[in-house]
Amino acid sequence: DAEVVLVGRSNVGKSTLMRELTGHAVATGGKPGVTRQPNHYDWAAEDFVLTDLPGFGFMSGVEEERREQIKTDVVRYVEEYAEHILVGVLVVDGKSVIDIIDRHSGPDSIPYDVEMFHFLRDLGIPTVVAVNKMDKVDDRDERLDDLCDRLGLHPPWKQWQDTIAPICAKRGSIDPLTEAVRTHLHEAARDDLFKFF
Numbered sequence: 001d002a003e004v005v006l007v008g009r010s011n012v013g014k015s016t017l018m019r020e021l022t023g024h025a026v027a028t029g030g031k032p033g034v035t036r037q038p039n040h041y042d043w044a045a046e047d048f049v050l051t052d053l054p055g056f057g058f059m060s061g062v063e064e065e066r067r068e069q070i071k072t073d074v075v076r077y078v079e080e081y082a083e084h085i086l087v088g089v090l091v092v093d094g095k096s097v098i099d100i101i102d103r104h105s106g107p108d109s110i111p112y113d114v115e116m117f118h119f120l121r122d123l124g125i126p127t128v129v130a131v132n133k134m135d136k137v138d139d140r141d142e143r144l145d146d147l148c149d150r151l152g153l154h155p156p157w158k159q160w161q162d163t164i165a166p167i168c169a170k171r172g173s174i175d176p177l178t179e180a181v182r183t184h185l186h187e188a189a190r191d192d193l194f195k196f197f
């Protein structure tokens with residue numbers, strides 16, 4: 001089956017977004033670190049499966065070792081199904097993503113979000129960054145340009161609208177994301193068609 005995967009740190013609003021995308025009741029908040037298996041949902045409007053992968057990051061009561069295991073599981077899953085994954089969606093919290101990336105950047109460390117972005121793209125998976133919680137961001141363009149910079153994409157962000165999708169999942173404002181995902185799905189379908197010529 002054709003598949004779209006969602007990855008991201010915990011608490012970025014992945015469950016809220018899944019609910020918006022699918023109309024399914026997805027447990028939000030809840031006990032952190034409990035949902036560690038991939039969840040599959042059908043995205044009604046399009047013919048593919050949407051997979052919610054476990055969130056990564058600080059979870060109170062969850063040990064470092066277990067967190068690393070979650071990350072390893074996500075990486076393994078994506079590697080195993082890379083051929084079927086048409087689009088990767090990396091969900092980030094627009095309000096905190098720059099601070100978090102900068103805090104975790106160092107000579108020997110790559111922040112999770114940056115790592116996942118490059119990991120997906122290196123596997124040849126077109127990747128959209130869903131920049132959520134934009135309702136909490138005042139300096140919108142500046143923030144999105146900074147994010148481009150951290151991801152190694154040349155600002156301004158406006159030229160990356162297939163890759164950078166500012167959204168507010170809580171209010172159901174997710175058009176930039178669905179547009180970007182559709183673009184990649186149609187590209188994939190077109191490439192598929194071109195194989196025959």
Ligand code: GDP
Nearest residue numbers: 010011012013014015016028029133168169170
């Ligand atoms: P998950 O851990 O990534 O699945 O995150 P959740 O979907 O459980 O959301 C974490 C928190 O962020 C909840 O309190 C949500 O209500 C909140 N949240 C989700 N989307 C938005 C948004 O677009 N704007 C704001 N301000 N809060 C949001």
